[in-house]
Structures are given as structure tokens and as C-alpha cells.
Amino acid sequence: MNSGDTIAAFSSPVAPAARIILRLSGPEAIELAGRLSEGELPEPPSAARGRLGVNELRFPAWIYLFGAPRSYTGEDLVEFHLPGNPLLAQMTLQYLLRLGARLADAGEFTARAYFNGRIDLTEAEGIAATIHASNQQELSAARQLMAGELSRRVEPVIDEVAQTLALVEAGIDFSDEDVSFLSPAQASERIAKADRALEDLLRDSARFERLSHEPTFVLVGRPNAGKSALLNALAGHERAIVSPVAGTTRDVLSAPITLARGVIRLIDVAGLEHADELPEQSAADPQAHIHRQMQDHARRAAQSADRLVLLRDITQNEADPMLPRKPDLVVLSKADLNDSACGSRDSYLAVSARTGDGMDKLRAALDELAFGATASSAKLALNARHVQAIEEARIALAHAANQTSATPELLAMELREALDALGRIAGRVTPDDVLGRVFSTFCIGK
Ligand SMILES: Nc1nc2c(ncn2[C@@H]2O[C@H](COP(=O)(O)OP(=O)(O)OP(=O)(O)O)[C@@H](O)[C@H]2O)c(=O)[nH]1
Ligand SMILES: [Mg+2]
Incomplete structure (x- = not known):
């Protein structure tokens, strides 16, 4: 360059x-x-x-x-x-x-x-994030980054740490004289204040990496629960084969689903069975082998999903399959077949892939799971580089907090380390390879 x-x-x-x-x-x-x-x-x-x-x-x-x-x-x-x-x-x-x-x-x-x-480095990253944003939440998070919001929030912490360091160093310079610039208690208080500000910053922020891929949602349920029919209904086209035969879906299928605030990837897998329903293990039986693989693939997809949606057939009174974790959402399928014999199931979202009943509510629920509650204010976007720098600064501050009564030289060293880490966020002391990585994510013309 x-x-x-x-x-x-x-x-x-x-x-x-x-x-x-x-x-x-x-x-x-x-x-x-x-x-x-x-x-x-x-x-x-x-x-x-x-x-x-x-x-x-x-x-x-x-x-x-x-x-x-x-x-x-x-x-x-x-x-x-x-x-x-x-x-x-x-x-x-x-x-x-x-x-x-x-x-x-x-x-x-x-x-x-x-x-x-x-501009500073975080603003440059905000511009890159704006270019790559694929939903509203990412866009507003990127806008804040671009507007220098991260630097504005880190700046007071840098000031706090820098002042503390200056006082500690003054104490070292005048150690022969009988003046105290900063008592151990005052040092602790200042360090704790800086650390709290960083903790708040991490809590209020969205990790950009997590937001910036298409969130994956896996539909799990018993065979024949209506998973593939629901995938098709949400996708708006016949992505998966639907049939009354249990065990229709064997592979892991997926389709992008556009919701109000962004796109998710919905994954349809084989219906999960209970372990005791699996056919006898027989190495020679190709059917049993396929069956085991279907179940394996389905479980693995469920494990790595960002969100798990459990589908229950409203007409069946079956136990849920074993799941790798608690589902984020339980949906009752085939609501059009519901009869009063099934009792009250008001507490769950009931949908019908056939008539479209409940689909708007389902879309809204998926949107909220993927992109957060609608009312939540736009978060500040942090990428891996920011998080790493903030965490390094917090480690140095934790060490510093243990040194307030020890030799001031050690305390000064830890504070300097915290300052270095914080300085890297806005790019005050940034090695070339970091710059290369930041700017390589841009497109030509920006
Ligand atoms: N009436 C009604 N039938 C439905 C609905 N959704 C699915 N079905 C029927 O239920 C049967 C199973 O549907 P699938 O979508 O293939 O079920 P699945 O969960 O993908 O099944 P596997 O892939 O075998 O695990 C089919 O005969 C569908 O037509 C619905 O909303 N209403
Ligand atoms: Mg299926």
C-alpha cells in the first residue's frame, strides 16, 4: 500500500x-x-x-x-x-x-x-461490518461501530488507567521523599472502576462473529412429526419429500428462510427415535447401518445448531425423543387435525403446515430467537479482535489489583500492559498484520 x-x-x-x-x-x-x-x-x-x-x-x-x-x-x-x-x-x-x-x-x-x-481502526471495522451486514441488527451494530461508539466507551477507561499509572510512576520517582500520590486503597478503587467499565462493555455488546453467520435452526422431532412439511411451508417451496411413511427424511437438508429481520438456515433431519427402537445392531444388515447413520447425522446436526426447535405431532401422545439439549422452542404440528380429545395445549405454539395456521406466530418466534427481542436496543458490535484486547486488559487489571500493596514497579508494569491492550482497540499501537487483516475484509472501492 x-x-x-x-x-x-x-x-x-x-x-x-x-x-x-x-x-x-x-x-x-x-x-x-x-x-x-x-x-x-x-x-x-x-x-x-x-x-x-x-x-x-x-x-x-x-x-x-x-x-x-x-x-x-x-x-x-x-x-x-x-x-x-x-x-x-x-x-x-x-x-x-x-x-x-x-x-x-x-x-x-x-x-x-x-x-x-x-477514522480510527474501530470505525474502519464498522465500515467493513456495514458492507457485510445481512440483517437489521447487524446493520445497527455496525453503524455504532462506524460512528466511533466503541472508541468513545473505551476512551474513559484508558484515561482512568493512564492516570493511575501516572500516579504510580510519580510515586516511584519520588520514592525517597515522604509523599504519597496514591494509597493502595485508592489504586484498588481505580482499577476496580476500570474493570467494571470493561465488564459492562462486554455485557452490552454483541459479538459480531456470532451475528455475522446465518444462524442455524434444526427441526427435531419423532419420525412423521411433520418436520419436512414445515420446512417446505416456511421455505415456500418443496425442498424436502413429505410422506406418511415414517423415516422419509434420511439426509440432513436445509433451506434459507427469510424472516422479518434477517435470514436463518433451517435444517430438517431424520426423525429421532429412542435408543430401544433402533434395529438390532448387525454389521451385515445394510438397512440397520443406514438407520444408524441417519440417527447419527441428525443428532450431530442438533448438537451443533444455534437453536433447536422441537416439533410434536398434536395427534400423537408420544414421549419426546432424547435431545442433546433443551429445545429453544416447542411447536405442535398438524394443528388442523387437533380435536378436543387432545386436551388443552394452549401453552405451546400450534401450527399447521397444511392450512398455514399459526405460521405467522412461528415466524415471529423464530425471528426473536435468531435476532433477539425486538425491543432490545441496538447493541454495539465487537469482533474477535476487540474482545481479545478487552480480555487481555482485564487480565492485566486483575494482576494489577493483586499488586496494589506490592512494589510499585510491578503495579506499573501491569497497568502499562492493560493500557497497551486498550490502545490496540482504536489502533493506537497496532502491528501491521492486524491492519492487514482488518482491511482485507473490505471490497474494492471502499
Ligand atoms: N393434516 C396435516 N398433515 C400434515 C401436516 N404436516 C405434515 N403432515 C403429514 O404428516 C406426514 C408426515 O409429514 P413429514 O413432513 O414427511 O414428516 P417428517 O417429520 O419429515 O417425517 P420423517 O422425515 O419421516 O421423520 C405426511 O403425510 C404429511 O402430509 C399438517 O400440518 N397437517
Ligand atoms: Mg422428513
Whole structure:
């Protein structure tokens, strides 16, 4: 990444559309824009409707000029809003590359913004998270990160630890004199306060890794409970075979289900049986072998699911199958066949894949299980890097808390370690490999 270059890339999809956006950033950006433009360009910051000349072609475009350092990247930056023709857009980019611009790497515009001090590392990660967000909750969590919310919450903790460290170091410098800057009790109190703030931060946050994959929901139940019929009804198409024969589903099947706030992956597996119902183990019997494998696969899928949904046939009075853990939701199937003989089952969600009864309620319940209660406020998104830094800081603080009455040098060392870890969150002391990882998750043009 050489910030002396002028880089160019599309920052919108290159597809037939109202506009295609081409970005140019670096020391030559404004000069190159001038060479493309037919007329004189106004001084930045400005927006001008002009005509561009690319090879023999002349066409209108909006040209936005931003002067360093007041731009997204902190450098001279130009945005061309081109007519939405992909061929024309590609020709314009190629032309700029021939004039001396270089094609931007993924995330390079944002990396420049970081290196020029326009944003800190957590804001850069927020931008990446926004690009990759696949549901509303992720989007609002990413927005908060982008807006610098994490840095704002870590900043007071850094101040607290830094002040404590300064007082401890002052005590070391003046150890010959009879002055005390910080009593052990005061040191403990300050350390405990910093640690509490970090604990709160972890508690109030969503782990981005956990949110950012499609949550998996496994449908479990006895054979013939109606699992495959329910999968089909939720998916809106015939994904799985449905039949009155128990043991229809053998493999693990799945379909994406779009709910109000995002997409989950719903997995349908073979009906689970009780251990005593399994056919006699006989190595020679291929049927028994298949049967065991079906049960194994189903149990393994249930074990690794994010959420377990147990389906009970409303017309049967059967014991539930053995499950690897308590189900997150119990649903009664075939509600259309319900008769009063089955007694009151009001406390469970009853649905019918056949008539669609109860399906809206089921969708709402799945949505809540996947994306949290609707009323919950947008959480702050933490990724693995943030969590690791916060946890390292807390370990150092715990060590420091044990050293408040010991030699001040040891206490200072632990506090410095906590400060280092916290500094890494906003990228104050960040090694190159961490930066590489952060920016590699971007797409080109950002
Ligand atoms: N009336 C009614 N019948 C249903 C409903 N859902 C499923 N069935 C019937 O119940 C039988 C079993 O349905 P499946 O979806 O194949 O059940 P399953 O749980 O996938 O069964 P296995 O794959 O064999 O474990 C079929 O005959 C379905 O037509 C429903 O909501 N109402
Ligand atoms: Mg099935």
C-alpha cells in the first residue's frame, strides 16, 4: 500500500443503473479529473455537472471534488457519477489507469482514511461490518461501530488507567521523599472502576462473529412429526419429500428462510427415535447401518445448531425423543387435525403446515430467537479482535489489583500492559498484520 499513488476504483456496482460511481484518490486525483473533463473544473470542495471525454466519446457526468484533508480518505478525492452504462464506466476507468492512476486494492480508500487519521481502526471495522451486514441488527451494530461508539466507551477507561499509572510512576520517582500520590486503597478503587467499565462493555455488546453467520435452526422431532412439511411451508417451496411413511427424511437438508429481520438456515433431519427402537445392531444388515447413520447425522446436526426447535405431532401422545439439549422452542404440528380429545395445549405454539395456521406466530418466534427481542436496543458490535484486547486488559487489571500493596514497579508494569491492550482497540499501537487483516475484509472501492 503506497499512499503516494493515485488510486481509482468503482464504489458502486458496475451494472445498468441510474449512476455508476467511480472514485479517485491521491495527489494526482484533481489533475486527472481535469484531464478527463472538457471544461474548467471549479475549486474543491465542489460539485459540477460537466462533460467527460474518454477516447472519442463525450458524455455528461457529475464531478465531485474534495480537497485534502477534508475528504473520506484525507487526500484529494474525486467522485465521478457516470451514466449507468457498465461499458462506458469500464472505459473511463481504463482511461484513468492509462493516465497514471492505479487500481485500488480492496479497502484501500478506507485504509488511507485510517492512515491519514480521518477514522480510527474501530470505525474502519464498522465500515467493513456495514458492507457485510445481512440483517437489521447487524446493520445497527455496525453503524455504532462506524460512528466511533466503541472508541468513545473505551476512551474513559484508558484515561482512568493512564492516570493511575501516572500516579504510580510519580510515586516511584519520588520514592525517597515522604509523599504519597496514591494509597493502595485508592489504586484498588481505580482499577476496580476500570474493570467494571470493561465488564459492562462486554455485557452490552454483541459479538459480531456470532451475528455475522446465518444462524442455524434444526427441526427435531419423532419420525412423521411433520418436520419436512414445515420446512417446505416456511421455505415456500418443496425442498424436502413429505410422506406418511415414517423415516422419509434420511439426509440432513436445509433451506434459507427469510424472516422479518434477517435470514436463518433451517435444517430438517431424520426423525429421532429412542435408543430401544433402533434395529438390532448387525454389521451385515445394510438397512440397520443406514438407520444408524441417519440417527447419527441428525443428532450431530442438533448438537451443533444455534437453536433447536422441537416439533410434536398434536395427534400423537408420544414421549419426546432424547435431545442433546433443551429445545429453544416447542411447536405442535398438524394443528388442523387437533380435536378436543387432545386436551388443552394452549401453552405451546400450534401450527399447521397444511392450512398455514399459526405460521405467522412461528415466524415471529423464530425471528426473536435468531435476532433477539425486538425491543432490545441496538447493541454495539465487537469482533474477535476487540474482545481479545478487552480480555487481555482485564487480565492485566486483575494482576494489577493483586499488586496494589506490592512494589510499585510491578503495579506499573501491569497497568502499562492493560493500557497497551486498550490502545490496540482504536489502533493506537497496532502491528501491521492486524491492519492487514482488518482491511482485507473490505471490497474494492471502499
Ligand atoms: N393434516 C396435516 N398433515 C400434515 C401436516 N404436516 C405434515 N403432515 C403429514 O404428516 C406426514 C408426515 O409429514 P413429514 O413432513 O414427511 O414428516 P417428517 O417429520 O419429515 O417425517 P420423517 O422425515 O419421516 O421423520 C405426511 O403425510 C404429511 O402430509 C399438517 O400440518 N397437517
Ligand atoms: Mg422428513
